[in-house]
Amino acid sequence: MAKIKFHLDENITLAIGNGLRRRGIDVTTTPEEGMIGQSDEQQLAFSLSQERVIFTQDTDFLRLHHAGLSHAGIVYCPQTSKSIGEILQGLVLIWEVVNAEEMNNHLEYL
Numbered sequence: 001m002a003k004i005k006f007h008l009d010e011n012i013t014l015a016i017g018n019g020l021r022r023r024g025i026d027v028t029t030t031p032e033e034g035m036i037g038q039s040d041e042q043q044l045a046f047s048l049s050q051e052r053v054i055f056t057q058d059t060d061f062l063r064l065h066h067a068g069l070s071h072a073g074i075v076y077c078p079q080t081s082k083s084i085g086e087i088l089q090g091l092v093l094i095w096e097v098v099n100a101e102e103m104n105n106h107l108e109y110l
Contacts, residue, residue, distance in 0.1 A: 073103030
């Protein structure tokens with residue numbers, strides 16, 4: 001059972017990426033990958049190619065999921081609904097209890 005690897009959309013604060021890394025979780029970010037300004041479809045394709053679950057607060061990813069685009073998993077959290085600490089707790093919990101295969105084409109709300 002493969003552990004989840006995350007990719008953080010461009011609007012996600014680096015504090016979340018740093019917090020996940022401090023807990024030993026594999027994370028890439030849109031700025032680090034030089035993907036600022038890439039379309040949501042390109043972000044999803046990158047995440048799929050890297051077998052990474054994308055974490056986003058962008059509702060466009062919900063639309064892409066419901067349109068049937070293939071992905072390695074999407075975790076969505078509405079903007080301003082949770083603190084950085086609450087988001088970290090939720091992502092760590094998902095990482096601890098769900099494996100990468102279970103996240104394929106799955107949308108999880110935080």
